[in-house]
Structure formats: structure tokens, C-alpha cells
Amino acid sequence: MHSLTWLWLSALVLLSWGALGVLQKMATNHITPQTAMVWAAAGFMLLQPILFPSGLVFDYSAANLGWALLNGIFNGLGFLSLMAAMHKGGKASIVEPLSAALYPVLFVLLAPVLLRETLKPTQALGIVCAITSAILLSAERQSG
């Protein structure tokens, strides 16, 4: 029964977040990123009741609540930055893959320091590919 459920849900993630980038671009072509952020937050909050925790929110420790809140703040800042990049003329087809390729680099580089994890060879290769992609994706003027 559940064997393919994860696949359908993964496809829904791909479609939702994939379409998201195009909608951000369509919005910020006409309104400021700050205004778009307010509307996006309103839309984002519409689905949140589904995720209302079954237990009491205050059953969680203050530290866990703080980390979750901080996670949302960084998520919001990332969302706003993406829209600002598109508002300044960045193409959705470039800005989205560029940010998606580069942000894990920071995580992979910080993980050995903050979480005492070791860098795997595949991750090192991934960093090289991410930096190469960043250089190539930003080649807007060189070949028009």
C-alpha cells in the first residue's frame, strides 16, 4: 500500500517547489520582494493548521522551540533573498539551481566544525561541482 506513496509525495515536492520559483519570478517582475514576501507568508500560513502539533507546544524545550523558530527565520530570509535576486533581474532558471547547488556547500563546510562530522570524498567533489556551477551559471554577460 505504502510502497509508492513516498514516490508520489516526492513528485509533489518537485512540482510544488519547482513551480514556486516561476511564481516568485512572476510576482517580483511587478511587485517588490518585500511585498511578495508578505503575500507568500500569508499563503504559507494557510496550510500550517495541518501541522499543528498533537501535543502541547510547550512540551518542547525552550532550546528546541528556539531552533525551530531560527530555522523559520533563515527559511524566510532565504525566500526573501531569492525573490530579491529575481527582482533585480535574475532568471528563475538560473537563480534557483545556483542557490540550491551552493547552500549545501556552507552546511558541508560547517558540519565538521559545528557537528564534528568528517567530510566525505563525494561531498568534496560536490563542493567542486557547486563552485564550478556557480561560475558558469553567473556567466550572463559573456555569451549573452
Next chain:
Amino acid sequence: MQFISAFGFLLVALVPVVSRKVQFNKDLRANGCALISGVLLGLGGIALFGAYRYGENASVVTAATSLYPFVTVIFAVTFLREKPNKFQLIGLFFAATAILLLSL
């Protein structure tokens, strides 16, 4: 915890409102696009949690779903008529490779 996290997202949206940097206008299409983008952000997050719950291999789910920017590329080329140049096309290949390698 995603429920709590949403309030952090909301906080970022409230800063420009408080500092009066938000200019509401009657552009229904642009405002609607922004609103739906927020809905899709939440929907994708809920679907991702579900995929992790029902999937047997978390790394497969992570690798598969991390390729969402390439759906954006397909949509942007189709609906916005964006045309990445040849360097950017090679860059997209490297970006896909990087995303897959970093998600393993």
C-alpha cells in the same frame, strides 16, 4: 516543529511591514503569484515530511526531492521563455551533479 518554524518565516515577512517598506498595489496577478508561492512552499514541506515517513530510504528521498530547481528550469523555459546560454547549460549540469553529491 515545522509549525513553530512557520512563525519564524512570518517574522521575516513582518519586518518590512513594520518598517513600512511594503507597497501594496492592485496587481492581482502578481499578488496572487506570491500568495500561491507561499502555499506551494508549505505544501512541498508537508509532502516532504510524508515522503520521509513512507519512504524506506531517506537518502533516496533527499536526492530525488533536491532536484526541484530543475523543475523550475523546465517551467521557466516553458512558461517564461527564459533561455539559459551555453555556459549556463553546462553550469546546470554541474549544479545537478553537485546537488546529488552533496545530498548523498
